[in-house]
Amino acid sequence: MKTAAARALAVTLLLGSPALAFAADAPKPPAVAPALQVAVSKHTGVFNGQKVAYTATVAEYLVDGADGKPGAKIVTIAYARDVKDAAKRPVMFVYNGGPGASSSPLHFAALGPMRKVTADAPKDGPQIRDNPFSPLDAFDLVFIDPVGTGFSRPFPDTDPKALYSRAGDAQAVGSAIKQWLKANKREASPRYMTGESYGTTRAAMILKVAPDLKFDGVALVALVGDTAGREMPYVAALPTMAAGAWYHNRVDRKGRTVQQTFDEALAFARGDYVTALIQGASLPAAERHRVAERMSQLIGLPADLIESKNLRLSKNDFMFNLLKDQTLRTGLLDVRVTAPLEPGQDGAIDDPALGVVPKRAPGAPAGPPPSPAALGVIPNAVLGAYIKDDLKFKTDESYYALNFKVNAAWNYEDRKDVNPAIAAAMTADPSLRLFWAGGVYDLTTPAYAARYTLDQVGIPSDRLTAIYFDGPHGVYDGDDNLAKFTAALKAFVAAGR
Numbered sequence: 001m002k003t004a005a006a007r008a009l010a011v012t013l014l015l016g017s018p019a020l021a022f023a024a025d026a027p028k029p030p031a032v033a034p035a036l037q038v039a040v041s042k043h044t045g046v047f048n049g050q051k052v053a054y055t056a057t058v059a060e061y062l063v064d065g066a067d068g069k070p071g072a073k074i075v076t077i078a079y080a081r082d083v084k085d086a087a088k089r090p091v092m093f094v095y096n097g098g099p100g101a102s103s104s105p106l107h108f109a110a111l112g113p114m115r116k117v118t119a120d121a122p123k124d125g126p127q128i129r130d131n132p133f134s135p136l137d138a139f140d141l142v143f144i145d146p147v148g149t150g151f152s153r154p155f156p157d158t159d160p161k162a163l164y165s166r167a168g169d170a171q172a173v174g175s176a177i178k179q180w181l182k183a184n185k186r187e188a189s190p191r192y193m194t195g196e197s198y199g200t201t202r203a204a205m206i207l208k209v210a211p212d213l214k215f216d217g218v219a220l221v222a223l224v225g226d227t228a229g230r231e232m233p234y235v236a237a238l239p240t241m242a243a244g245a246w247y248h249n250r251v252d253r254k255g256r257t258v259q260q261t262f263d264e265a266l267a268f269a270r271g272d273y274v275t276a277l278i279q280g281a282s283l284p285a286a287e288r289h290r291v292a293e294r295m296s297q298l299i300g301l302p303a304d305l306i307e308s309k310n311l312r313l314s315k316n317d318f319m320f321n322l323l324k325d326q327t328l329r330t331g332l333l334d335v336r337v338t339a340p341l342e343p344g345q346d347g348a349i350d351d352p353a354l355g356v357v358p359k360r361a362p363g364a365p366a367g368p369p370p371s372p373a374a375l376g377v378i379p380n381a382v383l384g385a386y387i388k389d390d391l392k393f394k395t396d397e398s399y400y401a402l403n404f405k406v407n408a409a410w411n412y413e414d415r416k417d418v419n420p421a422i423a424a425a426m427t428a429d430p431s432l433r434l435f436w437a438g439g440v441y442d443l444t445t446p447a448y449a450a451r452y453t454l455d456q457v458g459i460p461s462d463r464l465t466a467i468y469f470d471g472p473h474g475v476y477d478g479d480d481n482l483a484k485f486t487a488a489l490k491a492f493v494a495a496g497r
Contacts (some may be wrong), residue, residue: 036060039393043180045113045130050137053082058393061179063172066162068495072147072154080140090139090190090493092175097198100406109474126384138490148406151397160428165411170205174213194219208421216496219435222445222473226417226452231277235313236449239265241299243320243440244335250300262440264296306462315443316347334472335441344364372404423458433463438473465492
């Protein structure tokens with residue numbers, strides 16, 4: 001069944017064209033510049049035991065299109081603690097992924113001063129509540145909704161194609177960050193950015209295309225790693241499969257925690273398993289059977305099925321077979337989540353942990369899932385009302401939590417791994433530090449795939465903070481994980497002061 005945790009993840013996604021020149025200043029306004037709105041409101045909250053007075057500012061910034069003229073507005077939602085000398089206070093820029101996702105998961109399920117009430121809360125009560133875990137007591141927060149998400153929109157007469165690409169998106173978000181720093185006189189503030197899922201790709205691209213936009217630290221959540229090849233995709237996913245099997249009681253737990261189970265599977269994956277895969281057809285039959293039996297003990301699938309797949313299990317092999325005897329499948333963003341196992345499932349957009357594909361009516365024939373373009377825009381009226389009513393932002397637009405039209409139009413360019421850009425930035429700036437967080441139940445961007453990638457691209461271990469969570473793609477799911485996540489981010493920022 002779909003859990004409240006899964007529904008909270010429904011605004012998190014599975015996971016270009018010629019690069020645009022990064023403007024040193026704000027884009028040159030057209031002859032008749034669109035009106036840019038700035039909405040300011042005052043608030044008070046209690047975060048991590050501290051009473052904090054803060055100012056919320058919702059602001060629009062112009063970003064250039066392919067022709068070098070303003071082609072869109074990006075909306076930022078900022079929260080700054082009211083202090084005498086704001087220039088000394090750290091500020092963190094935050095965005096999610098998709099690439100057609102708004103910042104709402106990190107904003108309203110993790111870091112913002114207000115938190116969306118979970119789906120199982122009383123419907124006649126408040127839909128937004130205070131977030132006692134927000135790190136606003138320690139640093140300021142600027143949430144960024146890229147073009148096509150939230151209230152950020154391309155102009156009607158602009159072709160957004162260039163903005164819906166790796167390079168164009170990074171240029172636009174980088175430009176918005178630079179404009180925000182200048183508009184708020186925060187150029188001297190210690191600065192950080194946090195990206196989740198595709199947002200980790202965006203972070204790497206910003207470091208690449210805007211090297212003059214210096215950061216003190218970068219935080220990556222659910223990193224999109226690179227495990228290309230004949231062996232590593234399977235090696236990297238195995239520990240997450242073991243965590244899923246542990247959760248669903250398909251293996252003998254032997255008193256182990258899920259992290260201990262994950263670690264045991266990781267040791268096997270990096271040892272006997274990868275050694276067997278490397279041997280390929282020359283692997284002796286007896287050894288192939290032994291490895292399959294050991295995999296079965298770890299991930300709960302029959303050894304004969306594993307052998308029939310030549311020891312190489314796809315994510316769909318796991319999701320569609322672990323609970324097959326119960327006619328259930330697992331989730332991808334969160335392997336703890338289940339849904340009916342039906343013909344025609346593709347294992348991606350129909351992920352029950354994503355929750356965007358409508359449930360099939362009883363008795364209706366099963367069919368293939370809809371395409372991203374067919375799903376279109378998924379608004380969130382509750383978040384939109386909060387920004388309009390509480391934060392005083394005036395607009396007739398709907399708040400786009402997800403925009404699958406952006407996903408459908410996205411230009412991933414050459415799809416090469418962009419994480420080397422992070423290592424290059426850290427080489428160029430010996431003070432730049434990196435934070436990484438991964439969830440053991442995330443099969444979309446498996447935790448070990450991320451850690452493997454960071455190790456392979458050459459991230460200095462003495463400047464890397466790496467943390468595993470007993471959670472899904474959104475590692476902050478649940479109060480315990482959220483408290484751990486925000487405390488870790490606060491410690492990361494404090495270490496740079």
